[in-house]
Amino acid sequence: MASQSPDPDQTPRAAPTAASKERLRMWLRMLKTTRHVESQLRERLRVAYGSTLPRFDVMAALARYVDGLRMSELSGVLRVSNGNVTGIVDRLAEEGLVVRVQVPGDRRASLVRLTQKGREVFAAQAEAHEAWIDELLADFTPEEARMFSDHFDAISRNHEEEGR
C-alpha cells in the first residue's frame, strides 16, 4: 500500500477532491435512474392516457388545492416558469379538464380549477402512476425508500430556503 494522498490541502473549490468525485459519481447515477423512471412514466402516460408528465403534474397540483390556484401560484408550486404554465393550462382547458375562473376583485388574475371530468381523469391516472412507481422502484425496499425519502427531504428543505 503505497502513499495515496499526496495533496492534503483544503482547496475550497475547482480542484477535484475525492469528495467531489464521489458526489459527481452519485449525481450521474441518480440522474440516470431519475431519467429512466421519468421516460417510462412519460411513455406510459402517453400510451395509456394520451397525456404527458407536465399535464399530470399540473393536475396533481390542482387536485391538492381543491379551491384552485392562480396561474402564478401554480407556477410557484410546480417551480416552473410563469409562461410555461400558460400553454399547459390552455391545452388542459381545451380538453375540458380544467377551467379558468375570473377572480372577483382582480381582473388580471384567474383561478385555475379541475373540472369534474378533470378530477375523474386524474384519479385514474394517479392510481396508475402510483402503481408504475411501485414497479419501477421495486428494487428499493420500503425501509430503504423511507431512508432515502428522509434524506432527500432534508436537502429539499435547504433548497427551498435558498430559493425564497
Next chain:
Amino acid sequence: MASQSPDPDQTPRAAPTAASKERLRMWLRMLKTTRHVESQLRERLRVAYGSTLPRFDVMAALARYVDGLRMSELSGVLRVSNGNVTGIVDRLAEEGLVVRVQVPGDRRASLVRLTQKGREVFAAQAEAHEAWIDELLADFTPEEARMFSDHFDAISRNHEEEGR
C-alpha cells in the same frame, strides 16, 4: 401499539399499499432534488458559458470517446432520440466545437468528434460542472454519496438489462 396492517393480502398492482406509498414519497422527493440540481446546472451553464445541459452532455460523451462517435452511437450513449442529436450536433458544429467526419466505407454514416477548441471549452466546463455538483450536493457526505451511488448503480444495471 395498535394493530396496523389490516390488509396482508398480496395484491400485485393498482391497490395502494404501504410500500407503494413509501416508494411514491421517495420518488417525489428524489425528483424534486434532481430537478433542482438540474435547473441550477442549466442556469449556471447558460450564465457562465452561454451553453446548455444537452450540449454539455454531448461534449462529455465525445470527450470519453476520443476516436469519435457515429450519430447513432451518440444517441445510444446519451439515451436520447436519434433525430434529437442532429440538432444539437448541428449547433455545436456551427460553433466549431465538433466536426462531422465522413466514414470511409459507408456514405450514410458520419463520425462526430470534438475539435481542439471543443476539447478546451469542455475541459473548462467540466471542471466547473464538478465543482457545482460538489456544492449543490454538499449535504451528502462522501460516505453517503458512495452508498447512494452503489445503490443507484445496482438499479441502473437492472434497467439496462430491460432496455436491451
Next chain:
DNA sequence: CAAAAAAGGTTTTAGCTTGAAATATATTTC
C-alpha cells in the same frame, strides 16, 4: 443481379422549457 429489407441520418410535427418582452390591470406616490 434485381427486389426487398435493413441501417444511418435528417426532417417534421407537436409539445415542453426558459427568459425576456409585451399587455393589462392595480397600487403607490407625489
Next chain:
DNA sequence: GAAATATATTTCAAGCTAAAACCTTTTTTG
C-alpha cells in the same frame, strides 16, 4: 388624481424532446 411603479398573465424566440415519416445507402435474399 395623474404619473410611476408593481403585479398577473400572456406572448415570443430559441432550444430541447420523442415519435413518425422520409431519404439514402447498404446488405440480404430469391
